[in-house]
Structure formats: C-alpha cells, structure tokens
Amino acid sequence: MNYRKFGSTELLVSEIGFGAWGIGGPSMAGNIPIGWGEVNDENSIAALRKAFDCGVNFFDTADFYGLGHSEELIGKVFSNNKDIIIATKVGHRLANDNSIFLDYSKRHILSACSESLKRLKRDCIDYYQLHSAKISHMENGECAEAMEILKSEGKIRYWGISLNTFNPFPEAEFFMKNKIGNGFQLVLNIINQKALPLLPEASQSGYGIIARMPLQFGVLSGKFSSDIKFANDDHRSFRLTKQIISEINEAIEKIMNEKPFQNVSKLTLSLSYILAFKEISTVIPGMKTPEQVLQNTSEKIQIDKSQLSKIENLYKSKFNKIVELMEKQG
Numbered sequence: 294m295n296y297r298k299f300g301s302t303e304l305l306v307s308e309i310g311f312g313a314w315g316i317g318g319p320s321m322a323g324n325i326p327i328g329w330g331e332v333n334d335e336n337s338i339a340a341l342r343k344a345f346d347c348g349v350n351f352f353d354t355a356d357f358y359g360l361g362h363s364e365e366l367i368g369k370v371f372s373n374n375k376d377i378i379i380a381t382k383v384g385h386r387l388a389n390d391n392s393i394f395l396d397y398s399k400r401h402i403l404s405a406c407s408e409s410l411k412r413l414k415r416d417c418i419d420y421y422q423l424h425s426a427k428i429s430h431m432e433n434g435e436c437a438e439a440m441e442i443l444k445s446e447g448k449i450r451y452w453g454i455s456l457n458t459f460n461p462f463p464e465a466e467f468f469m470k471n472k473i474g475n476g477f478q479l480v481l482n483i484i485n486q487k488a489l490p491l492l493p494e495a496s497q498s499g500y501g502i503i504a505r506m507p508l509q510f511g512v513l514s515g516k517f518s519s520d521i522k523f524a525n526d527d528h529r530s531f532r533l534t535k536q537i538i539s540e541i542n543e544a545i546e547k548i549m550n551e552k553p554f555q556n557v558s559k560l561t562l563s564l565s566y567i568l569a570f571k572e573i574s575t576v577i578p579g580m581k582t583p584e585q586v587l588q589n590t591s592e593k594i595q596i597d598k599s600q601l602s603k604i605e606n607l608y609k610s611k612f613n614k615i616v617e618l619m620e621k622q623g
C-alpha cells in the first residue's frame with residue numbers, strides 16, 4: 294500500500310481508503326432508500342479487518358450511513374486502534390416525518406459529534422466533514438464556528454466538506470476564499486470528471502482531497518448488466534436506471550479497447566485512473582466483503598499523461614452526456 298499526505302495536515306493516508314457507506318446496511322428516509330440493501334455484519338467486520346491487514350488506514354463513514362450503524366461497526370473493530378484514521382460526516386438527519394433533513398446548525402453539529410464519538414468509541418475524530426453542505430448553509434458562519442469549537446475541545450483534529458456530486462465548485466471556492474477547513478471530498482471517476490479543474494487550486498491551497506464514487510456505484514467495475522434489479526431498500530434502485538447502466542457499460546468498453554488497457558480489469562483501470570492525479574490524497578471505493586477489499590487493494594497500473602488525455606477526450610466527446618443523464622436522475 295502506498296500512502297499520501299492529506300493536504301497540509303499531519304495525516305498520512307493510504308491511497309486506497311475504505312468507503313463505509315455500504316456496511317451501514319438498509320435504512321430508509323420515508324420511502325427513499327439511503328442504504329445499499331441487506332448486508333451481513335460478520336462480512337462487514339471481516340472486510341474492515343482485512344482492509345487494515347492490507348494496509349488501509351483511512352476509513353470514511355457518516356452518521357447517516359445506516360443511521361449510525363456504519364460508525365458502530367468501525368467502533369467495534371477499531372476502538373483501541375490508534376493506527377487508523379477515521380473520517381465521518383455530519384449534517385443529514387431524519388425529520389419528525391422521517392424525511393431527510395439537512396441540519397448544519399451549531400447545536401446539531403456539536404451534539405451529533407458527541408454521538409458519533411460514542412459509536413466510534415473514540416475520544417477524537419481525525420477528519421470531520423460537512424455532509425454536502427451548500428453555500429446557504431455556511432454563510433451564517435455556524436458551520437465553521439461549530440467545527441472550530443470541536444477542534445479547540447480536542448474532539449476533532451481536522452475538518453472539511455463533502456462536496457456536491459455534480460457541481461463541487463461554489464462550496465470549494467467558498468472554503469478557499471475564506472481559508473477555512475482542511476479538505477474536500479468530491480466525486481471523481483472515469484465517467485464523471487467534472488471536478489478535475491478544481492484539483493490544482495485545491496491542492497496548492499493545502500487541501501487534502503478524497504475521491505468518492507470511483508466505481509460509480511459499482512458499474513465501472515463491469516459487474517452489472519442493464520438487466521440487474523436492485524432491491525427496493527437499495528439506494529441504487531433509483532440511481533442506476535437500465536439506461537444509465539447500459540450507457541456506462543458501452544462507454545467503458547471504448548476505453549478498454551484502447552491498446553494500453555486491454556489486459557487490465559475495469560476495476561483496476563478505474564482506480565488507477567484516479568490515482569494518476571497527484572493531487573488526490575485517497576480514493577474510497579465501497580467495500581462490504583473481504584473479497585472486495587482484496588480486489589480494491591490489489592496492485593494498480595501507471596497511467597501516463599497521454600493515456601489520461603485519451604480518457605479526457607472520450608469524456609469530452611461522449612461521457613459528459615452520461616453525466617448529464619445521471620444529473621437529471623438525481
């Protein structure tokens with residue numbers, strides 16, 4: 294496993310991190326699935342342990358994943374382990390009618406952090422993130438004030454924001470302009486390259502960068518056909534339509550037919566593509582089983598600038614239309 298500096302912080306993170314949304318298990322916000330369907334806790338625990346054995350030291354979760362269950366599992370496995378780096382998120386909760394409510398008030402952030410610490414069985418969170426907060430949530434200053442209070446109290450070490458899937462720029466620019474926070478989490482993969490222009494400035498400004506959704510809910514690994522049917526309690530049941538899966542599968546084949554990539558797996562290519570950008574601190578594929586851990590932490594390939602250009606040109610000519618389709622889907 295290789296390790297990279299997380300921006301200007303003291304954190305040295307594994308370039309492959311553990312995306313822990315999936316292990317949270319099935320949960321609903323009204324009639325909206327906010328989990329990835331049924332999971333087996335024993336498999337999840339085995340996956341967490343296998344990841345650590347493979348050199349993974351960065352584990353990314355949120356208090357909303359499984360409504361706290363993902364954090365509980367990480368706490369159960371790593372409560373006494375000081376060699377790992379835990380990142381979690383705050384800002385999503387259920388309203389009285391069981392719908393999703395975005396709450397970035399100082400009161401909620403301070404309270405939610407205490408609850409996350411209990412579930413994680415830790416005294417301090419290494420990296421605390423605002424879960425998809427927008428400019429409107431940050432302009433009154435409560436978000437940053439709450440984070441700085443938590444930092445001064447020793448409950449968090451660093452903090453940042455998990456940015457919007459399709460337009461990460463306004464909030465990132467707000468952070469950089471006001472010189473607040475320490476990192477950004479953003480979507481970056483072969484199909485969705487929208488965040489690429491943000492990388493140089495963010496890195497130069499000292500922000501660590503976490504790349505999420507490297508496999509676009511698993512489609513970029515090549516394991517889904519357009520005929521797959523997800524369970525009703527699986528978030529992908531409405532995110533991944535038959536058309537979207539078909540379009541992505543067709544698009545990824547165009548890359549796999551390029552001479553340099555013909556002998557590598559789609560998963561390896563997808564992760565290697567993101568790691569080719571030196572500004573990326575870590576990439577966090579979702580992992581739910583030890584087998585998935587081994588696949589995601591296997592050796593990566595080197596992708597040079599000319600190969601990156603080929604992928605970028607395909608994005609500009611073809612893949613951006615898929616992103617537009619995904620954005621309309623929500």
